[in-house]
Amino acid sequence: MRQQPAAIGFLRHDVSGTHQRWDKAQLHQLAKRLGYDLCQTLVLGPETGELIDEVRTAITEAEADAVITPSLDHFDGEIPDPLVEVADLITVTPENTYARWRVPPTPKS
Template sequence: MRPQPAAIGFLRHDVSGAQQQWDEAQIQHLARRLGYDLCKTLVFGPETDRPIMRVRTLLSRLEADAVIIPSLAHFGGRIPDDLVQVADIITVSPENTYARWGIPPVE
């Protein structure tokens, strides 16, 4: 068992543009502030085949609990449903957490 929860970073270089290093630093800072061990940051572009599947594969391999992204723009403006089922998604700006565990409906 890990001493702290694990996370991976994710960004698209075409979305970050000239701010890519800044976005990577912000991911690292937020992970540290929230108590995550940032294991790896994936940097993809529009040419990357099946990026969400690749993120899910890395989450599984590293047994990570969260994906930290600079903003929703890096996921095309929305949180991928199949990704939030297996990990929390945390955005740097605005800072928000999309939790994987939903509250079950009251019956």
């Protein structure tokens, strides 16, 4: 049993660009401040087939409670519904938490 909740980091190297080291440091700092054990950080890019599937697999393997990312830009500016179904999504900038859904959202009309 873990002493603290687990999280994985996620960033896209094409979005971070030359700031990748800084972004990774920010993920670690926020995870520590919020009390998460940052198990791993995924660094993927547009050459990766299904980014969301890769992140979901990492969540499952790490038994993670959250995904921490520099910003929603790393998810094309949108909250990825398939991720928020299984883990909280936390952004560094702006600092925000998108809590996983206990009940599926109501479909938009």
